[in-house]
Amino acid sequence: MTRPKTTPLPPTIVVVFGITGDLARRKLLPAIFDLYLKGLLPSQFRLVGFMRRDLSKLEFQTLIQDSLTKYHRGASSTSLKKFLKLIVLEQGQFDDPAAYERLGEQLKSLDNSLGVCTNKLFYLAVPPALYPTIFPLIKKSHLAKACESARAGTGWTRFLVEKPFGRDLGTARSLERQLKNIFTEDQIFRIDHYLAKETLQNIITFRLANPLFANIWNRGHIVRVEVRLLEQEGIVGRGSFYDEVGALRDVGQNHLLQMLALVAMETPATLTAASIRAARERVLKGLKLAHSDFKESVQRGQYEGYLNESGVAPYSTTETYFKINATVTTGPLRGVPFTLESGKGLPVKKTEIKIYFKNLKLIPVEVESGEVGNVLTFTIQPNEGVALSLLAKEPGLDYLVTEKNLEFAYATGWPDRLIPSDYERLLFDALMGDSTLFPTRGEIIASWQFITPILNQLNKLPLTRYRRGDLPSVS
Template sequence: MIAPTIIVIFGATGDLSQKKLLPALFRLFCAGYLPAALRIVGFSRRDLGDEGYRTFAREALAVTAGERKTELEHFLNRLTYIAGDFMLPASYQKLSDGLIVVEGEMGQCANKLFYLAVPPVSYEPIFKELADSGLTIPCSDELGWTRVLVEKPFGNNNETAAALDRTLGLLFKEEQIFRIDHYLAKEALQDILMFRFSNLIFEPLWNKNYIDRVEIKLFESHGIAERGVFYDGLGALRDVGQNHLLQMLALVAMENPGGLDAAAVREARAKVLQALRPITASSDALERTVRGQYAGYQDEAGVAAGSQTETYFRIQAFVDNERWHDVPFYLESGKMLERALAEVVITFKGTESFFCRSKENHHHANILTFRIQPDEGISVLFWAKQRGFTSQLEPKKLAFSYREEGGGSTRIPDAYERVLYDGIAGDQILFTSTDEVMAAWKFITPIIEHWKETPLHQYEKGSTGPRVEK
């Protein structure tokens, strides 16, 4: 049984809390995956009070709750609200006093999970105030824990990430820090490890001798919405490349960790990222990368005139180790593209000979695809003889869909449900380590610097991105 737990949401009235965290917590609550003794404390600037915050949450959960009116009221009764300014020490004293009251109502000292659903600029002052106020100190050596969950991006280049990490290292223990990359919590992405290391037919082929290339794609059909000011200072590579796509690469390329021990899995992912071949010159960036911006981006609200911020990128990466030497990994992402999808496509090398009498050139490669979204699933493309008197080959596909399992009645947990569930359980497998963050920024930062000297290609909305051959 999980001990009494308090979840404190910083930025409790923001979009992330409203659209992701509260619905995820409600679904976990209804499924019985949260501690029986649970309180959720909203901490934000708005002066709402408990009832005001419960009204806010009720409206946010209207669609998620549906007809589950009784469950919704039980959930809302566990919500408390404390108003405060993240930058003021007095607000943390107010929060501390409020948590003491909550723990008094619960009857004992409780575990505390601090979720930072706030802009990255607020991270460092919040970390310092949490530590200075004593809020992150557990009840005792034997009872309770305190953990901090922080959203990406973690820094905006190698230098700022290192500075932020030094601050965290001084204030918290590594086991207290949960750096969120919610893509790692997606069901189909988690299955890469299970699929690869649990099926002998693939693992012996998982290397440079049999794999021709790996393509990792994260395409979005929408634009930047109302994130103009934030996104224009970030760009696609920092937004999803430094975290989501590199974590997907690490999962594909990592060595067998020997089990689901969090430390071993995170170390194996970090070693892959540390082995990435650096892009150290402008000529490398020109040869191995493409960056683009969709037409009309500079007309979006909050975007600077003449902005050089990329909304699309494609990078050819290499993992310089024995298993993957010279196998290209293509990382590609963009906004306002033709379709929305996220997938990992692994193309195996063609056979040296094949049973096909056609004189045409054939490239009978097997292709393994992990579809992350939409329609989560796994498929394998292979070749078989056409029916009849012919000796021609034709492609066939073996596939399954997660959503069709159990007749389509099985619900796939939302990524934020998994993040919150594992945060409470203390399982750090789906959270990035210091070594992973630093290795990712070490690879990404020089690219960003060299992009100042490489062209920014414009592409049309609804297209497949810039038409640049590499």
């Protein structure tokens, strides 16, 4: 958390499985290119693309150049040409042991050309369904083996794996057993890109660096918390995938629970990765539904027209909306109600956390919103920022109280600073060995322990149909 902005790194190779896929082209390559332009990559660096497509070197470079031109914020032709020279192509099928042997030989050849056993960062930008195929072959080909110098901090090997981490508690445990069988825990960096969003990173700072909040961040002063991830769009061509997953698996088990954990966790003993991750894990282990009656704690909905989307089953009951009322049993906010809400086809696109503070009722006031008390809002998207609602007397001879916001937005608060993308932050932290923004095995298992029983009972609930552009009216 307190490391310098730049630290010289030893020679490093980043290996991207699935480098021609959508995730790599839209997110990873622009993020790596950003780090390159900012001088945050090692001076001796190579990017190895491991892919199934049979492309020539020229076809591959054209594809990468087109992706960076489309998705990067202002890439010059000169810098692109220099960056492309750092990329090496390795073609092979993910289920072919010989392809992993060739990849291993390629990495040895690069080590020899650089004159050192390099750090190696593997990024699995592939569907998680391929993990059971890929992991054993990585083990068999010894790609996970670090250099002899790894104990001295160089020559390490690390692996970044994308969500979802399983479909339920059973599959998550199975996946974690595979990971544990091949890698040590300090080699594994599980990605939930929401943790890398600037506003979420700022929650800990707001809580601990400001006495205004540090002394009242407890159940004596906070009466409830809302965590919302609302989307205007529908499933946008993801019918086959989404119909198998649903909103709760897609964002509830990961993004929303990680946001909840940052708000509800106890003050970490130190601002180290180990302390912060342990504090998040304890909150998730103590999470429970707010009511004993399941129907009072969980609601679900599906937008009208969902069944007409391509790839969706004709009689699908997959939820595109959910709301969960929960509470935590540990930490400073134990017993405080939390609302987790997300859906597609809603009136607005917004991800936010609202923290409602207790009204001390020192003076009788009424306001238009009906809420009397301060509300702290963290807006994660679309316009990252923080706002605090205050009550103030309006100018004039009458005693009229109104709400006013103290707020700042990152775009105007730091107009000369570009906010790093989620993936730029995560890649940089993985290179630095900072695991703060990556969930632990315990966090993954704890989140599924909370979500799986809900999934098992979800079909017992009424499926509220709602119009696109409306907020579901659920009871």
